[in-house]
Amino acid sequence: xxxxxxxxxxxxxxxxxxxxLQCAQDMNHEYMxxxxxxxxxxxxxxxxxVGAGITDQGExxxxxxxxxSTTEDFPLRLLSAAPSQTSVYFCASxxxxxxxxxxxxxxxxxx
Amino acid sequence: AQxxxxxxxxxxxxxxxxxxxGCNYSYGGxxxxxxxxxxxxxxxxxxxxxxxxxxxxxxxxxxxxEFIKSKFSFNLRKPSVQxxxxxxxxCAVTQGxxxxxxxxxxxxxxxxxx
Numbered sequence: 001x002x003x004x005x006x007x008x009x010x011x012x013x014x015x016x017x018x019x020x021l022q023c024a025q026d027m028n029h030e031y032m033x034x035x036x037x038x039x040x041x042x043x044x045x046x047x048x049x050v051g052a053g054i055t056d057q058g059e060x061x062x063x064x065x066x067x068x069s070t071t072e073d074f075p076l077r078l079l080s081a082a083p084s085q086t087s088v089y090f091c092a093s094x095x096x097x098x099x100x101x102x103x104x105x106x107x108x109x110x111x
Numbered sequence: 112a113q114x115x116x117x118x119x120x121x122x123x124x125x126x127x128x129x130x131x132x133g134c135n136y137s138y139g140g141x142x143x144x145x146x147x148x149x150x151x152x153x154x155x156x157x158x159x160x161x162x163x164x165x166x167x168x169x170x171x172x173x174x175x176x177e178f179i180k181s182k183f184s185f186n187l188r189k190p191s192v193q194x195x196x197x198x199x200x201x202c203a204v205t206q207g208x209x210x211x212x213x214x215x216x217x218x219x220x221x222x223x224x225x
Contacts, residue, residue: 031211040120042201042217043155050211058212090154092213099145099157100213 002026006091006103013081013110021076021106023091029101031094032074033058034066036087037105043090049074081110113138115202117216124192125224132187132219134202141207144185146176149218150198158200161185162207172196194225 007022025032033048035058045058047066055066063085065077074093078085088107094100118133136142143162147155159170166178176187185202202216 033212035215040217043215045212045214048212056211092155097143097162099160100147100155101157102147102155104154 004091004093004101004103006089006106008106009104010107011109013078013108015081015083015110017081019078019081021078021089021091021108023074023076023103024072025074025093025101026072027093027095027101028071029093029095030071031096032068033092033100034064034074034076035090035092036060036085037090038087046076046089078108083110086110113204113206113214115204115214115216117200117202117219119219120217121220121222123222123224126194127191130187130189130192130196130221132200132202132221134185134187134216135183136185136202136204136214137183138204138206143205143207144176144178145203145205145213146170146174146185146187147201147203147215148198149201155201158187192221192223194223197221197223 004025030051034046035043044060049055049068091103092100114137116135145160146158148158149155159168161168161178169175199218199220201218205213
């Protein structure tokens with residue numbers, strides 16, 4: 001049982017490049033979400049999904065897109081990377097009224 | 112909008128000292144409350160959670176938290192900390208009837224001196 005799997009673990013991008021952070025869960029959780037973690041800021045919600053085909057914006061959605069075509073996968077797309085998007089990104093999944101399970105994170109640097 | 116406040120940004124204790132980390136939330140309705148721990152270089156792990164029932168919740172590794180509804184608080188405690196408790200601790204809340212979004216506090220960095 002892998003839980004929540006994120007790839008890649010590390011990534012360096014040049015300003016303006018695009019990329020997709022992958023997230024997959026094998027627990028059949030209906031809810032999935034993406035967070036960014038910055039020093040002194042805690043975790044801030046980027047986008048979330050309450051089921052396949054349904055997504056919504058969180059606290060800091062600008063510059064990111066998501067889609068949820070299957071229950072298992074919830075990729076996060078950076079459309080045109082900016083230095084302000086340098087951060088650690090965490091994907092999470094959960095079932096209603098259960099605690100969240102987090103992936104191991106992706107450390108992204110935009111130069 | 113909901114928010115979560117963690118009063119201490121950085122706490123330094125000696126081994127065997129008692130720990131209490133403060134957490135307050137701003138939401139008047141039913142809430143679900145969580146404490147997560149992040150060890151250096153790792154992802155977040157659930158320490159304990161409160162949904163309903165006994166307001167004193169026991170979690171893993173000897174941690175406990177008490178939900179005080181009148182104070183909108185959910186403080187984390189441990190009677191005797193260990194060096195291995197060095198980590199960052201996050202309090203979090205979801206609305207009781209819709210936990211599609213979890214809101215985190217900014218975290219408390221705990222450093223235990225051996």
